[in-house]
Amino acid sequence: MTAGDSIALQEVGEHPLGYRVVDLMLGGGRCHFLPNTTASSCRADSRDVTKLAQEKYGWTYINSRAEFDDLKSGKNVKLPLLGLFSDTDIPFELDRRNMNDIYPSLDEMARTALAALEAATKDSDKGFFLMIEGSRIDHAGHGNDPAAQVHEVLAYDRAFQSVVDFLDNSDTEGALVATSDHETGGLAVARQLHASYPQYLWYPEVLANASHSAEYLSRALRAHIEKTNESGKKLRHFVENKLVEEGLGVMDATDEEIELVISNPALSAYAFAEIISRRAQIGWSTHGHSAVDVNIYGYAAEALRGNHENIEVGGFLRDYLNVDVDAITSKLNSTSRASSEVSLLAAGMGDQALFGHYEERLQKNLPQ
């Protein structure tokens, strides 16, 4: 069982304490919820977590845009609600915006969740806690793809604004805290391309010209090769015209750049990303995480204004929500299953291995 498989089980209630703790989940990652006897599963075992969720823990399960639309922006939600709209990741916003009939946006999911949770807690004095993750900002960083990344950030920003609007319009007191657990890619908005001393500028219009993410174009390349078996001049023509010019919006790719794309289709996403990064003059230092300070953005969360240690974010939320984290931690530590989870992490399923999976998925060309 992979960490992702284990997380899917825990999310629906199958965890050391044995009861459901979440009321609503919307997003991707469906393959971890489906048994490995089905084609779109990525589980290592044959458990059907969607079935377990519904039968043992009482979840309402939906898995399509049509069913999401039936939620009527949160006015028609029966909790607990599990909505999984993609087998793996929901596509980057740069690509998703042209597949809006398949995948809901982060902002739509955020607004739906807020409305549903507000209605469900209107007679409660406990309120609710909602975690909204712009999870693929990180993936765009891993891929060193600045066009994908800026659209992920803007999509997150729209969800952020919806939360601000919600707080402004709600009768109930609330707070918004937005931050990141790390930076990815070593992004630098400045890149010296030549030995001569650089101009101080970058080119955002290059990012605006892109119609697709490097990840999308890499998948398109591999699908095209598989379908047509093209190579040589014909394939170069396809890559240059359909992928680089139409997809990336780059009209001056060099022969070497096109060759790099073709030479390793499995890692062509990196080559596409480099083509656009160079022209935007965006620098990257790694496909992994970096140690730079990350910002905190808040609303009605004055205590977190300024520079803070990361544990202070959790501390603020714990105090604001008045929850006893120590009690639940010691309860979890005392369960027999806790130690096996720890072993799982120690065996290499920790953060780094998890995040490394993006590169693996990128190369394996897993279905969306």
Added chain:
Amino acid sequence: MTAGDSIALQEVGEHPLGYRVVDLMLGGGRCHFLPNTTASSCRADSRDVTKLAQEKYGWTYINSRAEFDDLKSGKNVKLPLLGLFSDTDIPFELDRRNMNDIYPSLDEMARTALAALEAATKDSDKGFFLMIEGSRIDHAGHGNDPAAQVHEVLAYDRAFQSVVDFLDNSDTEGALVATSDHETGGLAVARQLHASYPQYLWYPEVLANASHSAEYLSRALRAHIEKTNESGKKLRHFVENKLVEEGLGVMDATDEEIELVISNPALSAYAFAEIISRRAQIGWSTHGHSAVDVNIYGYAAEALRGNHENIEVGGFLRDYLNVDVDAITSKLNSTSRASSEVSLLAAGMGDQALFGHYEERLQKNLPQ
């Protein structure tokens, strides 16, 4: 007249409004104050600004460590005081700490200035404003030298702490605001050295092992070549043993790296910096400036806590000090000399040209 020459004149009082506005200046850059008839001058003209300062504007002028020590940490200061302790830049802290008998530290200068200005304003209700610049953090960024940079930051941090201590111990109300006008180098604390997926780490101990800055070692290399006229195996031996191993603390430099140092002595600082950056796994994207958000650190400056537009820093100081910036701006704009200053900037002496000068100085091997 270069921008630096013009700034030197303005600093002592020779500016459009025609009177002295600064009471104390300590630092480097002496060559801009000396006439081009002297060996250590870098002025384009023959004006002796140190003489002008003393004779026309009443400055006390000192230019040595001994004279600085005579200030008795600020207890023996006669204002206005101009102290210039280096012809060009004061060496990077990484090098300066071994030349403490020549150059005072940033912290020493800060404490001296605070004590002198506090004493001078003890009967005034206007107080004072002190600008302390850790100016060579930027240079280390331009040079992509992480060992030099971390020591510059630590030196600035010591001065910062001295200001905090001063505010804690002073009877007079005060505020501390620390920020930067930009980042330099596109520093990333994470660097992927190989195609394989990176570990999430970096090696601070590599920086701790360095005894000298890349700038210092580059100067040492050029001085050695000039003195000995060595080349080939003998020069490689010197570079490897004396500069890379003893100076940088790097024991495993490759032949290619040593060759790169030797192949272009004028730009060898970049090669030294790259040797140490790779081993510390620190990434850089440019020798110029980047557009990343910079932090604000304050003390008794609550209004600046959190994320702010850069103009809000100036706005806070203007309001805190209760100075009429608009009045002085319109006064400056109405002087006939103002337009010639603007022309000077428009003619390419603006920020970018100024900062580009660090690279030029680095290559020209100007005396310290």
